[in-house]
Amino acid sequence: MNPVRPLINHRLSGRSNGVNPIFQLDAKVIEQAKVAEESFILSLEAPSIAKTIQPGQFVQIRCIPRYDPLLPRPFSIYRVREKRILDILYEVVGRGTRMLSETRKGDVVNLFGPLGVTFSYPRPKHLSILVGGGVGLAPFYDLAEALIDPKRGKQRKEDVIILLGARNKNRVFCEKDFRRLGVHFEVATDDGSYGFKGLVTELLAKHLRATRDERRTTQLYACGPRLMLRKVSELSKKFKIPCELSIDAHMPCGYGICFGCAVKVQTKDQRPKTQDPQGKGSENHFFYKLACVDGPVFDAKEIVWD
Amino acid sequence: MSWVFSLMSNVDLSVQVGPLKLKNPVMVASGTASYGEEQSRVFPLNRLGAFVTKSITLKPRQGNPPYRVLETPSGMLNSIGLQNVGVDEFLRKKLPFLRKEKVPVIVNIAAKRIEDYATLTARLSGAKGISGFELNVSCPNVKEGGLEFGTNPKCITEIVRRVRRETRLPVITKLSPNVTNIVTMAKAAMEGGSDAVSLVNTFLAMAVDVQRRRPVLSTVTGGLSGPAIKPIALRMIWQVYRALKCPIVGIGGIMNAEDAIEMMMVGSSAIQVGTANFVNPKAPLEILGGLQAYAKRERLQRLSDIVGVVA
Ligand SMILES: Cc1cc2nc3c(=O)[nH]c(=O)nc-3n(C[C@H](O)[C@H](O)[C@H](O)COP(=O)(O)OP(=O)(O)OC[C@H]3O[C@@H](n4cnc5c(N)ncnc54)[C@H](O)[C@@H]3O)c2cc1C
Ligand SMILES: Cc1cc2nc3c(=O)[nH]c(=O)nc-3n(C[C@H](O)[C@H](O)[C@H](O)COP(=O)(O)O)c2cc1C
Ligand code: FES
Numbered sequence: 001m002n003p004v005r006p007l008i009n010h011r012l013s014g015r016s017n018g019v020n021p022i023f024q025l026d027a028k029v030i031e032q033a034k035v036a037e038e039s040f041i042l043s044l045e046a047p048s049i050a051k052t053i054q055p056g057q058f059v060q061i062r063c064i065p066r067y068d069p070l071l072p073r074p075f076s077i078y079r080v081r082e083k084r085i086l087d088i089l090y091e092v093v094g095r096g097t098r099m100l101s102e103t104r105k106g107d108v109v110n111l112f113g114p115l116g117v118t119f120s121y122p123r124p125k126h127l128s129i130l131v132g133g134g135v136g137l138a139p140f141y142d143l144a145e146a147l148i149d150p151k152r153g154k155q156r157k158e159d160v161i162i163l164l165g166a167r168n169k170n171r172v173f174c175e176k177d178f179r180r181l182g183v184h185f186e187v188a189t190d191d192g193s194y195g196f197k198g199l200v201t202e203l204l205a206k207h208l209r210a211t212r213d214e215r216r217t218t219q220l221y222a223c224g225p226r227l228m229l230r231k232v233s234e235l236s237k238k239f240k241i242p243c244e245l246s247i248d249a250h251m252p253c254g255y256g257i258c259f260g261c262a263v264k265v266q267t268k269d270q271r272p273k274t275q276d277p278q279g280k281g282s283e284n285h286f287f288y289k290l291a292c293v294d295g296p297v298f299d300a301k302e303i304v305w306d
Numbered sequence: 307m308s309w310v311f312s313l314m315s316n317v318d319l320s321v322q323v324g325p326l327k328l329k330n331p332v333m334v335a336s337g338t339a340s341y342g343e344e345q346s347r348v349f350p351l352n353r354l355g356a357f358v359t360k361s362i363t364l365k366p367r368q369g370n371p372p373y374r375v376l377e378t379p380s381g382m383l384n385s386i387g388l389q390n391v392g393v394d395e396f397l398r399k400k401l402p403f404l405r406k407e408k409v410p411v412i413v414n415i416a417a418k419r420i421e422d423y424a425t426l427t428a429r430l431s432g433a434k435g436i437s438g439f440e441l442n443v444s445c446p447n448v449k450e451g452g453l454e455f456g457t458n459p460k461c462i463t464e465i466v467r468r469v470r471r472e473t474r475l476p477v478i479t480k481l482s483p484n485v486t487n488i489v490t491m492a493k494a495a496m497e498g499g500s501d502a503v504s505l506v507n508t509f510l511a512m513a514v515d516v517q518r519r520r521p522v523l524s525t526v527t528g529g530l531s532g533p534a535i536k537p538i539a540l541r542m543i544w545q546v547y548r549a550l551k552c553p554i555v556g557i558g559g560i561m562n563a564e565d566a567i568e569m570m571m572v573g574s575s576a577i578q579v580g581t582a583n584f585v586n587p588k589a590p591l592e593i594l595g596g597l598q599a600y601a602k603r604e605r606l607q608r609l610s611d612i613v614g615v616v617a
Contacts, residue, residue, distance in 0.1 A: 022348070024348070024586075024588060068380045069377060070532055071585060072584075250373060250376065252375050252377075252384075252581075252584040253584040257338060257340045258340075258384070259389045260384060261372075261374075262369060262372050263372070264372070288371075288389065293344075
């Protein structure tokens, strides 16, 4: 299918690469590999998207041209290979992901992307800590690779730390990939069956105390369940460390036309910008951004948790 | 793609919706294409018969808290809460963009008070680049008004009458399907001076989060759209067309050209594509191509010849 005209996102500020073209295409499944319990890596042939997508951005995937399930599903990019293959790391949680897991080599799925804004890179010689809760690890291989790329993130391998939180050792995945990349990789499991025993946020707190003692300038990134993101954002506030979060939301369209993926954010000037839903002209210090075009990557300070 | 070539042939796709002449019957439905900026990067908007904006209100509205959407069997629920930039910003920023796209613009307006519909129309009808109005008297998400207006024939007549006084442009009244008798509502709109009716808006519906023992949507109820509602939409359009023979814009679960043809056969002069835009960003174009191919295959001189053949 033909590439479509570039999607330039007017709502984006400077940090995004807002001039990426957006493509819709049928992508061939190259491989479907099980990487842990209920977790898979799906490899798709999609050169147009592979050449343009940046860390943090996502694609919408529809695996059957039928009307049930109706809507496409959003997925991050785990890894881009040979400038033509997209690896998607995903966990089966419902009908859509179940169907995705049943696709086989040679099948095609419909892709729409790249969508959303990107992670930003810290200045050189920062310590970067990337926290993934379960399949929230998905966007971080691509980000880690970009961070240590001398042309992009310009960070040293030993300054990139990946923390994965998993239920138990059967849910630990992709460790080898990260080790091969040469970055630091640690796991926390809820039951202690592998790595650190406890929550990944506890493991993070340990690291943050250490970096504070060493006076390292640090940048945090996190993706995972909402409760985890909230905790990470509290830690980033406590330790005064900048933090970018990739926020999950139900996304019917993925490109800003339905207004369905609302994320509550703080107004900067603390003055009400918009009326409240009931139109009483109240004292709101928040408004809604759209996770798909204003995000999925947000500054942790923006998010209103309630 | 064969329809690309068939587009070059010259079947007459133009349609007439009351006084509104469109080069083809395919529009995008209100609230499913924002103000056009995003969709214009997927296909040139001027391929559409008309572009219908997200509902515009007098003041900006920030919309409802999450969750606002949920997928249901062959459909979806939404409770966006009419999030929109408000009429001032629409005139300043959004309309100029649509004007540049050279697509006929139908501005969908919504309000909580009858007089606000008139005020909005007055503000907008002075602006360049508007081809008509669609009155959303049917949004089920706003407590004060939305539903009550759309379910009360006297209110509908009064709103249309007040709007009519403010503009010479075509006025389409968008009806709520959440009523006992849709014909009564359509009649009320036409009596008020509406040039056409569009139906349907979404069906009031809900879903429960079993685990948390609470409704999924923050507003408890929302509107059901998508393929699931098409058979009911067809029935309602058929009823209105049979009873009133008035111009109708058919909406509800249109995913492909065949759905659009069904809508036209029961009496729609034109159609709007809604939820399908989320599923396939190029749906309106593919539907248009499919209509063209159909007209050619059936050797129709004018596509509009099929309007109402099943009523
Ligand atoms: C930008 C973005 C990137 C993502 N990247 C990945 C990824 O790389 N790998 C991956 O495995 N998943 C990712 N997700 C999540 C993924 O989209 C959902 O898991 C998927 O849509 C579930 O579809 P399903 O049909 O299997 O589940 P459903 O049957 O739709 O839902 C199963 C359960 O999950 C909940 N749910 C579904 N979708 C979401 C959602 N978006 N947010 C919160 N709860 C939800 C439902 O309410 C339900 O309880 C991403 C989400 C976003 C927004
Ligand atoms: C996310 C969403 C937002 C909508 N917003 C509006 C709106 O602002 N004004 C309006 O008149 N209709 C709105 N609608 C209703 C649609 O215009 C249309 O009438 C309805 O969805 C049925 O068509 P469909 O099944 O093709 O989607 C909205 C529908 C959806 C799904
Ligand atoms: S998913 Fe539709 S606006 Fe974000």
